[in-house]
Amino acid sequence: MNTPISYEFPLNERMRVFIRLEQLFHQFYHHLHGTASADKRAAISLLLDIVAIFKRNDLKSEILKELDRQANVLNKIAVNQNQGVDTQKLQELLTQLNGISQKLYAMTGKIGNHIMESDLFQSVAQRSAIPGGTCSFDLPEFHYWLNQDDATCVHDLSQWSRPFADIGEAIALILSFIRNSHTVTEEIAPAGFFQITLDTNLPNQLVCVSLDKSQPYFVEISGGKHRCTIRFMYPSRDSQRPTQSSENIPFTLTCCIF
Numbered sequence: 128m129n130t131p132i133s134y135e136f137p138l139n140e141r142m143r144v145f146i147r148l149e150q151l152f153h154q155f156y157h158h159l160h161g162t163a164s165a166d167k168r169a170a171i172s173l174l175l176d177i178v179a180i181f182k183r184n185d186l187k188s189e190i191l192k193e194l195d196r197q198a199n200v201l202n203k204i205a206v207n208q209n210q211g212v213d214t215q216k217l218q219e220l221l222t223q224l225n226g227i228s229q230k231l232y233a234m235t236g237k238i239g240n241h242i243m244e245s246d247l248f249q250s251v252a253q254r255s256a257i258p259g260g261t262c263s264f265d266l267p268e269f270h271y272w273l274n275q276d277d278a279t280c281v282h283d284l285s286q287w288s289r290p291f292a293d294i295g296e297a298i299a300l301i302l303s304f305i306r307n308s309h310t311v312t313e314e315i316a317p318a319g320f321f322q323i324t325l326d327t328n329l330p331n332q333l334v335c336v337s338l339d340k341s342q343p344y345f346v347e348i349s350g351g352k353h354r355c356t357i358r359f360m361y362p363s364r365d366s367q368r369p370t371q372s373s374e375n376i377p378f379t380l381t382c383c384i385f
Contacts, residue, residue, distance in 0.1 A: 131337040131379065136348035136355065138331050141189055142305075144180065145298050151177050152295040159284055164273045167280050168261070174242065174287060175252055181239035181291075190297045191231055196330075197304055198224045200385065220304070227300060230293045238294065242287050247272060305332045308385030319344070319359040319372030323380070325352060335381040344372055 137143045151173050158170040180186070201221050205214065243249055251269055254260040263270035272280065314321060325331050334355055336346045344359040347369075359376045360369040 130340040132340050132346075133335050133337045134346040134348060135333055135335045136350075137333055138325070138350075138352050138355075141193065142332050144184055144186070144189070145193075145302060148177065148180060148186075148295070149298055149302060151180075152291070152298070155288065159288075160277075160281060162277055167273050167284075170284050171248075171251055172255065174248075174284070175255055177288075177291060178239045178242055178252075186294065187231055187234065187238055190294065190301070191228060193301050194224050194228045194231075194297065197301065197385065198228075223300060227293065227297045231297060234290070234293065238290055241290055245283075245287065248287060305383045305385045306335075309335075309381045309383045311379060311381050314378055314380045316357060316359055316376045316378060319374060319376055321357040321378075321380075323350075323355045323357070323382075325354060325382075327353060329384045331382065331384050333381075333383040335383070337379040337381070338376070342376065344376065345369075346378075 135146065137146055155170055155173040155177070158166040158173065161167070161170075198221060201217060201224070205217055205221070243252070247268055250266055251261055254265055257265075261269055272283070323334065331352055334348065336348065336357055338344065338346055338359070342359075343361065345362060347358045347360050349356050357378075359372045359374075359378075361372060363369050
């Protein structure tokens with residue numbers, strides 16, 4: 128398969144939140160060092176989204192639970208001394224998990240509250256609820272900040288985002304373990320439709336469908352921890368809605384069960 132497009136589908140709410148945050152962190156760090164005013168605006172907007180997710184979720188607790196779960200799995204592998212397992216690599220992974228867990232346990236207070244200590248950030252957050260509400264005439268202080276030198280803006284953005292850094296590192300580690308613990312199969316979707324029945328005795332976390340980029344379809348996945356439905360859809364054209372393909376479509380299915 129040449130140049131595939133991959134479509135991930137999380138099988139529980141914890142994975143949904145982690146993947147959303149992963150995307151937001153990637154975008155934030157992309158814009159952090161951008162030199163255009165639009166980059167600074169985008170970075171602020173992304174930080175607002177990150178803060179909003181933290182307000183709705185007890186993420187520290189959820190991340191620690193997931194780190195503990197993964198550490199328990201690795202410890203069982205170490206105790207059983209499975210043939211072919213690289214024990215040195217296993218110990219390195221356990222050290223990574225324990226290290227990031229200790230960092231999170233050491234964090235005190237509600238994560239994200241620090242950012243509202245900045246009057247500037249509070250003002251931007253309040254006005255961002257209004258479409259186009261952060262224009263120069265609405266927030267002259269923000270306009271002034273946007274026109275400061277890059278080093279000043281990067282410093283401020285780094286300070287505001289600093290407490291989220293350990294969270295981002297933990298999420299990246301968790302998702303890396305999950306994505307690298309998988310089974311891969313080559314499948315055919317008859318008439319653009321495929322259904323997976325999942326073994327509920329396994330800790331299914333993600334499914335991923337990879338499709339050659341040259342194929343004129345996108346992948347629509349729905350379902351949960353018991354089964355998933357996969358449909359291969361033609362994109363909308365003009366005023367027409369997407370439609371399911373009637374062809375038999377080859378694709379790669381990855382199930383992550385770490």
